[in-house]
Amino acid sequence: MTKANLDLSIVIVNWNTRDMLRDCLASVFAGLGALEAEVFVVDNGSTDGSPEMLGAEFPQVVTIANRDNRGFAAANNQALFQATGRHLMLLNTDTLVHGAVLPDAVAFLDANPRVGVMGPRVLNRDGSVQASATAYPSLGRLVGQTLGLNRIAALDGYRMSGWDRQSQRSVEVISGCAMLVRRAAMVRVGLLDAGFFFYGEETDWCRRFADAGWEVVFAPVGEITHFGGGSVRNLNHRRDVMLTEGTVRLHRKHGGLMSGLACYGLLAVFNASRAILWSAVSLTRRPGAAARARHFLAVCADFGRAWPRGVRA
Numbered sequence: 001m002t003k004a005n006l007d008l009s010i011v012i013v014n015w016n017t018r019d020m021l022r023d024c025l026a027s028v029f030a031g032l033g034a035l036e037a038e039v040f041v042v043d044n045g046s047t048d049g050s051p052e053m054l055g056a057e058f059p060q061v062v063t064i065a066n067r068d069n070r071g072f073a074a075a076n077n078q079a080l081f082q083a084t085g086r087h088l089m090l091l092n093t094d095t096l097v098h099g100a101v102l103p104d105a106v107a108f109l110d111a112n113p114r115v116g117v118m119g120p121r122v123l124n125r126d127g128s129v130q131a132s133a134t135a136y137p138s139l140g141r142l143v144g145q146t147l148g149l150n151r152i153a154a155l156d157g158y159r160m161s162g163w164d165r166q167s168q169r170s171v172e173v174i175s176g177c178a179m180l181v182r183r184a185a186m187v188r189v190g191l192l193d194a195g196f197f198f199y200g201e202e203t204d205w206c207r208r209f210a211d212a213g214w215e216v217v218f219a220p221v222g223e224i225t226h227f228g229g230g231s232v233r234n235l236n237h238r239r240d241v242m243l244t245e246g247t248v249r250l251h252r253k254h255g256g257l258m259s260g261l262a263c264y265g266l267l268a269v270f271n272a273s274r275a276i277l278w279s280a281v282s283l284t285r286r287p288g289a290a291a292r293a294r295h296f297l298a299v300c301a302d303f304g305r306a307w308p309r310g311v312r313a
Helices: 018-031 050-057 072-082 101-111 139-146 183-189 201-211 238-255 257-282 289-301
Strands: 008-014 037-044 062-066 087-091 095-097 115-123 178-182 215-226
Touching (some): 008 018, 008 072, 018 037, 018 050, 018 095, 018 101, 037 072, 050 062, 087 183, 101 178, 101 215, 183 201, 201 215, 201 238, 238 257, 257 289
Parallel strands (some): 008 037, 008 087, 037 062
Antiparallel strands (some): 115 178
C-alpha cells in the first residue's frame, strides 16, 4: 500500500503535556492493528521537553514544531494539509486508545460512505461515559443551561446526558478529543476555521459538514479514555473565557450579529449568576464554594475578552 492510500492519518496537537503525549502515542501505536497509518504531532511551542521526547522515543511520528501556541484549529490544519490518509483523526494528548477502536472506526467509515464525521465511545477517567457527542449549543439550549435545566437528564437537550452512548445515532457535534473525518468530505468542506483558537472549532466544522450534506454520526465501535484537562490545566478562569469566546463566535458566524449578541448576553448572565450564587454559598463556609466564587468573578472581570473579533461568515 502506497503512502497516498494510507488508511488513517492521526493528528495530535500538543502544548506542554509531554507525559500524557507519551502515553497517548504508546496506546495509538499499540492499537493500530493492521492499519496503514501515519501519526502527526503538532507541538505548539512546548517548553516541557515534548519535542525532545518525540525525537528520542517516537521517531516514526511526523513532528511539526511551532515556536508559539497557534491554537488548536490552526495547529491541526498544519498537519491536515500534509496528511495523506483516506480518513483523518483528531486526537487529544490526554487520551488513551483501547483495543481495536481505530481499525473498527475505519471499517465503520468504509461501510458508511455518506458519513463525513464520526466519533467513537469516549470514557472518563473513572470509566463513566463522556458526553463526546452532543447537540449544537443553540440559544434555547444556552437558556436551559443558564436556568440549570441541563441538570435534569430528560431536559438536557444539549449534552444528551440521558443517552448512554451504547447505540448509533446521528448527532450535531462530535468532540475534537476523538473525531474521525472522511478525506473526501474534508476536500469539499475545507479545513478547520483557524479563527477559533481553542474552543468551538469542532462544532463549527461539524455544522459545515452537515450543511454540505454529510452525516455526522456517533458509533459505539470501541472506546477511548479522555482524561480531560490536558493543555488547559494552567489556564484557570481563562478556559471559560475562551469557551465563551468560541461559543459566541459560533453564533456570530452562523447566526449573524444579533445571534452573537444574544449568546454573549446569555453567557454573561450565566457567569454573573454563578458568581453571585457561589459568593452567597461561600458565606456558609461550604468547602470549595469560595474557590468557585473566585473563579466566576474572574471570568466576569475578563468577560470583555470573550467578544470575538475577525469573524468570517
